[in-house]
Amino acid sequence: MKRQISLSLILALLVGCSPAVKYTGNPDITQDDLRHHIRYLASPELKGRRAGEEGNTEAAKYIAGEFASYGLKPLGPDNNYFQSFEFVSRIKMGEKNSLSITGPKGKKDYLLDKQFRPISITENATLTAPLVFAGYGITAKTDSVKYDDYAGLDVNKKIVIAMRYSPDTGKGALRFSRFTPMMEKALNAKDHGAAGIIFLTGPSGEEGANLISFDYEVTKSAGIAVMTLLWDEMDTLLQSMDKNVTEIRRSINSTLTPQSFELPGCTATLQTQTEKIYATSANIVGKIDGTDSLLKGQCVVLGAHMDHLGMGGQGSLVPDTVAVHPGADDNASGTAALLELAQYFSAHRGELKRTIVFTSFTGEEEGLLGSSYYVNHPLYPLDSTIAMINMDMIGRLRDSALLIDGMGTSPQWEMIVRGENRDSLFHLKLRPDGVGPSDHSSFYLKNIPVMFFFTNIHSDYHRPTDTWDKINYPGEQAVVQYVARIALDLVNMPTRPPFTKAATTAMSGDERMEVRVSLGVVPDFAEDTPGLKITGTRPGSAAEKAGLKGGDIIIKFGADDVKNIYDFTHDLGKYKPGDVVTIVVKRNGTEVSLQATLEARK
Numbered sequence: 001m002k003r004q005i006s007l008s009l010i011l012a013l014l015v016g017c018s019p020a021v022k023y024t025g026n027p028d029i030t031q032d033d034l035r036h037h038i039r040y041l042a043s044p045e046l047k048g049r050r051a052g053e054e055g056n057t058e059a060a061k062y063i064a065g066e067f068a069s070y071g072l073k074p075l076g077p078d079n080n081y082f083q084s085f086e087f088v089s090r091i092k093m094g095e096k097n098s099l100s101i102t103g104p105k106g107k108k109d110y111l112l113d114k115q116f117r118p119i120s121i122t123e124n125a126t127l128t129a130p131l132v133f134a135g136y137g138i139t140a141k142t143d144s145v146k147y148d149d150y151a152g153l154d155v156n157k158k159i160v161i162a163m164r165y166s167p168d169t170g171k172g173a174l175r176f177s178r179f180t181p182m183m184e185k186a187l188n189a190k191d192h193g194a195a196g197i198i199f200l201t202g203p204s205g206e207e208g209a210n211l212i213s214f215d216y217e218v219t220k221s222a223g224i225a226v227m228t229l230l231w232d233e234m235d236t237l238l239q240s241m242d243k244n245v246t247e248i249r250r251s252i253n254s255t256l257t258p259q260s261f262e263l264p265g266c267t268a269t270l271q272t273q274t275e276k277i278y279a280t281s282a283n284i285v286g287k288i289d290g291t292d293s294l295l296k297g298q299c300v301v302l303g304a305h306m307d308h309l310g311m312g313g314q315g316s317l318v319p320d321t322v323a324v325h326p327g328a329d330d331n332a333s334g335t336a337a338l339l340e341l342a343q344y345f346s347a348h349r350g351e352l353k354r355t356i357v358f359t360s361f362t363g364e365e366e367g368l369l370g371s372s373y374y375v376n377h378p379l380y381p382l383d384s385t386i387a388m389i390n391m392d393m394i395g396r397l398r399d400s401a402l403l404i405d406g407m408g409t410s411p412q413w414e415m416i417v418r419g420e421n422r423d424s425l426f427h428l429k430l431r432p433d434g435v436g437p438s439d440h441s442s443f444y445l446k447n448i449p450v451m452f453f454f455t456n457i458h459s460d461y462h463r464p465t466d467t468w469d470k471i472n473y474p475g476e477q478a479v480v481q482y483v484a485r486i487a488l489d490l491v492n493m494p495t496r497p498p499f500t501k502a503a504t505t506a507m508s509g510d511e512r513m514e515v516r517v518s519l520g521v522v523p524d525f526a527e528d529t530p531g532l533k534i535t536g537t538r539p540g541s542a543a544e545k546a547g548l549k550g551g552d553i554i555i556k557f558g559a560d561d562v563k564n565i566y567d568f569t570h571d572l573g574k575y576k577p578g579d580v581v582t583i584v585v586k587r588n589g590t591e592v593s594l595q596a597t598l599e600a601r602k
Contacts, residue, residue, distance in 0.1 A: 050310025052279025397475030408432025
């Protein structure tokens with residue numbers, strides 16, 4: 001039993017204790033207000049606002065306090081602003097992790113965290129098995145590269161030892177990019193029947209010589225035991241065989257020819273144990289009621305996620321750096337915009353025919369957790385939600401270029417966004433996509449028209465350098481004023497905008513890896529369940545044609561079991577366009593078998 005404490009109650013008690021100096025903002029949308037909000041949300045004190053951590057809680061208190069000061073009505077339970085939920089925040093190392101190897105010179109017990117370490121993608125396992133060396137642990141059979149460390153090698157029910165990275169370290173290494181992640185290599189070993197895999201560090205004095213961090217991946221298992229071992233320990237083991245790992249690597253790299261072999265008389269006994277750590281976080285939700293007797297029962301949702309990456313690690317583009325990731329643009333900028341719009345519309349509430357629901361989502365960086373939870377536990381009826389506007393990274397306007405996704409989700413959208421840009425302040429880049437890497441996707445997959453405002457990626461994205469002083473405040477002010485005009489149009493339009501399925505130009509889900517084919521499913525990252533749960537399918541995709549539906553859990557893809565998204569993506573890479581594959585899904589507790597004809601990745 002886990003001891004659960006209601007974050008809603010804690011936050012409700014603390015809302016009145018604002019963590020920032022009291023600031024009286026301007027009811028208009030101003031640069032000063034935006035700067036004030038962003039500077040606080042991106043401050044070192046909030047430590048990157050990662051969902052489930054203290055900084056995220058402090059940010060939630062701040063946002064709720066602002067909502068209260070603007071007179072927004074709380075939509076959370078118990079008359080507060082917080083919609084809390086529990087999720088798997090990380091994996092921690094358990095107490096039972098051990099490794100010993102018996103070879104020609106006897107048995108050696110290795111020291112945890114000094115000579116070996118489990119990796120968080122490991123399955124919990126206890127086993128004794130023979131050892132085999134499988135080079136880089138890669139099986140690549142694509143048009144651009146033919147290389148297989150497992151060719152002619154029997155690893156069934158054995159433990160594989162493999163090096164990291166790839167056999168080509170020059171420009172050609174890009175050919176191996178989809179085969180080099182440790183999860184991919186672990187799944188490849190599992191495909192070949194291995195019971196476990198041990199990844200070697202780099203040699204002493206080279207990059208990667210230290211034991212691989214336990215926190216390689218947060219919550220998913222590769223399905224076999226996974227460990228890391230120091231390079232020098234492998235060299236010592238091979239001395240009796242007159243072999244040397246450095247020489248083997250040099251030969252593989254120079255010839256691109258695998259050199260895999262069994263280690264005669266060598267067996268490993270290992271145990272791996274990990275534990276899931278659960279955390280609680282909360283969306284912050286308030287509303288301003290509409291005034292029209294016929295339309296006030298309908299709402300427009302304005303949203304932005306308030307979480308970021310904490311002190312780094314998973315999701316960071318410098319994952320080995322432990323430092324505050326401020327997330328000023330991602331997404332203190334969108335959160336500040338949400339607060340400014342709440343204050344602005346509160347001052348103009350008499351002009352609103354429909355209700356506006358303001359939602360600050362948490363857990364976006366963990367996989368749209370907050371917005372997914374909201375649409376599955378709506379605090380305002382989804383059938384009365386006519387549209388959703390999402391703001392994510394709107395603080396770095398450059399060359400007046402503003403990206404807006406979702407234009408294909410209602411036939412009325414393009415006319416509205418172009419009409420409100422009549423002074424041509426922005427160079428609009430309009431895309432039809434309803435599915436994308438932010439919280440609007442969750443609403444689109446519930447058949448709600450969406451708009452997603454975005455000023456594009458930059459060199460500070462997901463790095464500690466995304467700081468408040470780099471925000472283009474005049475640019476963001478213009479964007480928020482533009483969003484306010486569009487939101488007012490939606491709130492006051494005489495009839496509900498029709499919803500349409502949108503074409504897709506952006507990559508999503510299975511297309512993020514270097515695979516040749518696409519199924520076209522949208523993963524549900526919020527669910528901690530065996531298999532791959534999906535929230536929907538892309539219009540016209542192989543998945544839609546095959547009959548897959550939102551809520552389905554893919555448990556088998558062809559001949560392979562699917563335990564998570566990594567299994568699925570790995571399995572997808574085995575196919576070519578035109579292949580017909582049988583997919584087994586769990587639908588409402590019943591297994592359903594479907595046939596899909598895979599399509600070329602676009």
